[in-house]
Amino acid sequence: MQNVSGTFAPILPDSIKAAWPYRPRYAQVNGYRMHYIDEGEGDPVVLLHGNPTWGYLYREFIKPLTAAGYRVIVPDMIGFGLSEKPSREHAHSLDGHIANLVALLRGLDLKRITLVCHDWGGPTGLGFALSNLERMHALVIMSTWAWALPPSEFHTRMFPWRTMHAPLVGPYLLGRHAALVKRGIYLSVVDRARFCRETQHAYEFVLPDPDDRLLTWAWPRWIPIDDTARALKRFEWLEDNLRSCTLPTLLVWGQQDDTFDPQIFTRRFKELMPHAEGPHFVTGRHFLQEDSGPEIAQRIVDFLEANR
């Protein structure tokens, strides 16, 4: 991995820096510039976001984890946050994003890694974990999935999911009008008034223009909804390998999650990984970190202390 020097990120406004005071770092992964932060010392905990967020989603996790003696690495997926944002849909693939994570975490030569996965941080993070087991220590899984079929009921509905990702509609709604950034996260938190008042601007700030938002409409098209899906084989591989995965695992879910139903999806993970601790249900919809960040962070600290 090539470390990249220089300043690439936009200057964050004080309102964001107040909650995200961390030194930006950059690495070149598979030809792209990836932003990450690296705070604290100890066994590494890697916090992985999904669509359409960035590391900021974990702002309330970092201090509790570093205070408990862990090194916290939070990358921004290529296409999101302060990382490079390719302008062509063909730049993105599930395997490519897994390989980006492999490049970063191997480049940092991390060992005894705890991966905390959310949304697309699930398939990408678990893809890393299951192909680099010798570097792994534990998993924390939140509001995500790791199998080909069946999809979440939410992802099969014409309203709004399939319609908003139809050809041309996706680039119009999510690209031109930032539908997922400006509205989608808001719809998927519990305390919407607080989110609007304190947080939403941090997600909009890093995806200011339509081309920046490409991955917000490209990622959903990789979610398998039938057997013609592009990443079907990779998801089948994830599922097969999770069945034999014995890593200590913690399941945390938002009890109001209407994207990945808490009962259905935690039951499926428990079938694949019967040894997993939980599920622990917290206040939260899909973006549960926004409603229960400190509680989840403490839950992770307790889980790691019990599995040292």
Add this chain to the structure above:
Amino acid sequence: MQATVKSISDEALEHKRRVLVLSEDRLAHYPEFREFFIRKFSLDTVGFSTPGYVRGTSGGDYEFIFIGRSGQRFPSGVEIYALVEALEPMDATAVDHDLWDILRWIFTEIGGDWSVKTLEATGRLYLIPAAIRRGESEHHDF
């Protein structure tokens, strides 16, 4: 309400410039969309030889450039260009509303699962100005 977008056969391009306003790399994500463009613009016979043209609700004209990719059925993608006066600024609001009406037109023509009603509801859920405007006008119509 029927979409008022119309396909047109030709357009005088003199003194016009093309402004890329919407692009789609994966037209076959749902194949019925690609089939619609083949049917509407006779792409099985004209291929790459000529773009498609439509006139939007505002009276503005749009050019559809179809994209081919090796290994994929044609067209694999499409770019939509607003045709505007060469040295004049584009009316971005009018274009945005035209694009919404073009989407409504496409959904109307494809039909089946792809209902304009669902598209409109999706637009309103995500606070898309053109969808809200149309929703308000439809409300007043009643």
